Amino acid sequence: xxxxxxxxxxxxxxxxxxxxxxxxxxxxxxxxxxxxxxxxxxxxxxxxxxxxxxxxxxxxxxxxxxxxxxxxxxxxxxxxxxxxxxxxxxxxxxxxxxxxxxxxxxxxxxxxxxxxxxxxxxxxxxxxxxxxxxxxxxxxxxxxxxxxxxxxxxxxxxxxxxxxxxxxxxxxxxxxxxxxxxxxxxxxxxxxxxxxxxxxxxxxxxxxxxxxxxxxxxxxxxxxxxxxxxxxxxxxxxxxxxxxxxxxxxxxxxxxxxxxxxxxxxxxxxxxxxxxxxxxxxxxxxxxxxxxxxxxxxxxxxxxxxxxxxxxxxxxxxxxxxxxxxxxxxxxxxxxxxxxxxxxxxxxxxxxxxxxxxxxxxxxxxxxxxxxxxxxxxxxxxxxxxxxxxxxxxxxxxxxxxxxxxxxxxxxxxxxxxxxxxx
Numbered sequence: 136x137x138x139x140x141x142x143x144x145x146x147x148x149x150x151x152x153x154x155x156x157x158x159x160x161x162x163x164x165x166x167x168x169x170x171x172x173x174x175x176x177x178x179x180x181x182x183x184x185x186x187x188x189x190x191x192x193x194x195x196x197x198x199x200x201x202x203x204x205x206x207x208x209x210x211x212x213x214x215x216x217x218x219x220x221x222x223x224x225x226x227x228x229x230x231x232x233x234x235x236x237x238x239x240x241x242x243x244x245x246x247x248x249x250x251x252x253x254x255x256x257x258x259x260x261x262x263x264x265x266x267x268x269x270x271x272x273x274x275x276x277x278x279x280x281x282x283x284x285x286x287x288x289x290x291x292x293x294x295x296x297x298x299x300x301x302x303x304x305x306x307x308x309x310x311x312x313x314x315x316x317x318x319x320x321x322x323x324x325x326x327x328x329x330x331x332x333x334x335x336x337x338x339x340x341x342x343x344x345x346x347x348x349x350x351x352x353x354x355x356x357x358x359x360x361x362x363x364x365x366x367x368x369x370x371x372x373x374x375x376x377x378x379x380x381x382x383x384x385x386x387x388x389x390x391x392x393x394x395x396x397x398x399x400x401x402x403x404x405x406x407x408x409x410x411x412x413x414x415x416x417x418x419x420x421x422x423x424x425x426x427x428x429x430x431x432x433x434x435x436x437x438x439x440x441x442x443x444x445x446x447x448x449x450x451x452x453x454x455x456x457x458x459x460x461x462x463x464x465x466x467x468x469x470x471x472x473x474x475x476x477x478x479x480x481x482x483x484x485x486x487x488x489x490x491x492x493x494x495x496x497x498x499x500x501x502x503x504x505x506x507x508x509x510x511x512x513x514x515x516x517x518x519x520x521x522x523x524x525x526x527x528x529x530x531x532x533x534x535x536x537x538x539x540x541x542x543x544x545x546x547x548x549x550x551x552x553x554x555x556x557x558x
Contacts, residue, residue: 180240180292180293180294180295180296180297180298180340184237184239184240184292185343186237186340186343186344186346186369186371187237187238187239187240187371188236188237188371188372189234189235189236189371189372190234190235190236190237190346190369190370190371190372191232191233191234191235191369191370191372192232192233192235192245192247192367192368192369192370193230193231193232193233193367193368194230194231194348194350194365194366194367194368195228195229195230195365195366195367196228196229196230196350196363196364196365196366197226197227197228197229197363197364197365198226198227198228198229198250198251198252198279198361198362198363198364199225199226199361199362199364200225200226200251200254200277200278200279200359200360200361201225201359201360201361201362202223202225202277202278202359203223203225204220204222204223207220207223207256207258207275207276207277208220210275211258211260211272211275214271214272214274214275215271216260216262216268216271216272217260217261217262218258218259218260218268218272218275219258219259219260220256220257220258221257221258221259222256222257223255223256223257223277224253224254224255224256224277225254225277226252226254227251227252227253227254227279228252229249229250229251229252229363229365230249230250230363230365230367231247231248231249231250231284232247232248233245233246233247233248233284234246234247235247235369237371240290240292240298241289241290241291242287242288242289242290243287243288243290244285244286244287244288245285245286245287245288245302245304246283246284246285246286247283247284248281248282248283248284249281249282249283249284249306249308249363250281251279251280251281251308251354251361251363252279253279254276254277254278254279255276255277256275256276256277258272258275260272265321269314269321269322270322272314272322273312273313273314273321273322273323273324274324276312276324277359278310278326278356278357278358278359278361279310279356279361280306280308280309280310280326280327280328280354280356280361281308281309281310282306282307282308282309282327283306283307284304284305284306284307284332285304285305286302286303286304286305286332287302287303287304288300288301288302288336289301289302290338296339296340296341297337297338297339297340298338298340299335299336299337299338300335300336300337300338300348301333301334301335301336302333302334302335302336302352303331303332303333303334304331304332304333305329305330305331305332306329306330306331306332306354307329308327308328308329308330308354308356309325309326309327309328310325310326310327310356311323311325312324312325312326326357328356328357330354330355330356330357331355332352332353332354332355333352333353334350334351334352334353334363335350335351335352336348336349336350337349343371344370344371344372345368345369345370345371346368346369346371347366347367347368348366348367348368348369349365349366350363350364350365350366350367351363351364352365405418405419406418406419406420406422406430407422408420408422408426408430409426410426410428410429410430414428414429414430415429415430416429416430416431417429417430417431417432418430420432421555423557423558424555424556424557424558425555425556425557425558432555432556433555433556434553434554434555434556435553435554435555435556436551436552436553437551437552437553437554438475438549438550438551439549439550439551439552440547440548440549441465441468441547441548441550442545442546442547442548443461443462443465443545443546444543444544444545444546445458445461445462445503445543445544445545445546446458446539446540446542446543447499447542447543447544448542449484449486449538449542450487450495452495452498452499452501452502453502454502454503454506462503462506462546465546465548466507466511466513466548469548469550470550471513473550473551473552474513474517474548474549474550475549475550475551476517476519476548476549477507477513477517477518477519477546477547477548477549478518478519478520478521478546478547478549479500479503479504479518479519479520479521479544479545479546479547480500480520480521480522480523480527480544480545480547481495481496481497481498481499481500481501481503481520481521481522481523481544482496482499482523482524482525482527482528482529482541482542482543482544482545483495483496483499483524483525483541483542484525484528484537484538484539484541484542485525485528485531485533485538485541486538489524489525492524492525493522493524493525494522495522495524496522496523496524496525497520497521497522498522499522499544500520500521500522500544501520503520503544503546504518504520525541528541529541529543
């Protein structure tokens with residue numbers, strides 16, 4: 136024998152009709168946040184939501200009932216019949232269709248039809264009074280239902296295209312359950328109710344008119360809890376359309392205009408940067424650079440490397456005195472707070488063995504690093520000194536002129552400077 140649910144449509148209740156009329160009483164609205172244009176594809180949830188107004192949608196997924204085989208057998212025992220559940224199908228395909236209105240970026244109302252899918256339980260047993268047996272068995276099953284629903288949703292923008300929504304509403308539902316033995320109907324139970332439900336959604340703005348979402352909802356029916364896990368889509372047909380500058384038509388008006396009154400009504404912008412003087416914190420900004428909302432030039436960081444080359448005597452790691460003033464002038468040209476990194480690269484000529492040259496290049500780099508720390512109070516952690524030996528020769532000829540070019544240390548200072556961004 137088998138108990139299963141077959142779906143029947145519920146009629147609109149007066150409360151549902153009243154709420155639907157309340158939704159329809161609100162007219163279309165678009166959002167403009169602090170003067171921003173919100174009718175482009177680039178507009179987003181954090182700036183100004185352009186997914187406002189009327190929408191339709193649908194969702195589908197898996198619906199489950201929190202009821203086990205043990206629970207079913209306990210219900211059989213409580214009804215006083217000799218029955219044992221063989222198989223409990225506590226899940227089915229669920230979903231819904233709906234109509235809604237997004238009032239603001241954070242609040243919407245939605246009404247529609249929800250189905251929590253079909254459930255069934257297979258059982259066996261025996262009785263000498265079949266009429267009484269079936270009358271009790273037909274009331275034991277995993278509850279499910281379908282019907283009209285209305286709910287409100289509150290949202291929080293998480294990023295440019297994603298927001299999290301919490302929703303709660305009323306589910307006006309009914310369930311129609313049939314008990315069959317082989318192919319013959321031997322019992323039927325009809326239940327209904329009006330119960331609260333709630334859930335969470337993660338919404339993704341695919342484009343101005345389309346929103347995708349994933350949803351998890353909980354429904355407390357007459358006896359059993361149901362859960363619906365679904366994915367869905369909403370289509371907004373009331374969203375503002377992006378401006379097409381190519382289709383803007385200018386209509387000439389040759390009627391007389393009081394030029395003096397027209398010009399006096401325009402805001403004064405002395406430096407011509409697009410920001411009125413009354414709002415301009417930098418009234419003399421250069422028009423060739425981009426400015427921010429306060430009229431001040433927007434700056435960006437730029438890394439600049441400057442290098443000083445110091446030459447050494449043959450087989451020596453001592454700084455030649457003639458370079459001391461050059462080092463002072465070079466380091467003195469920087470503001471310490473602008474220094475991002477200091478790199479010292481030591482090199483040798485090709486004379487001698489590679490091992491000795493490697494050690495010598497490291498000593499030359501270290502000698503300069505110690506001078507920078509001891510004489511110029513530069514933090515040692517800011518300095519990176521490396522020895523390259525004879526691996527990076529500037530001149531590969533085997534003569535004294537080439538050898539003197541290769542016996543060197545390269546001191547590179549990386550600084551961060553600010554520069555204006557050109558239009």
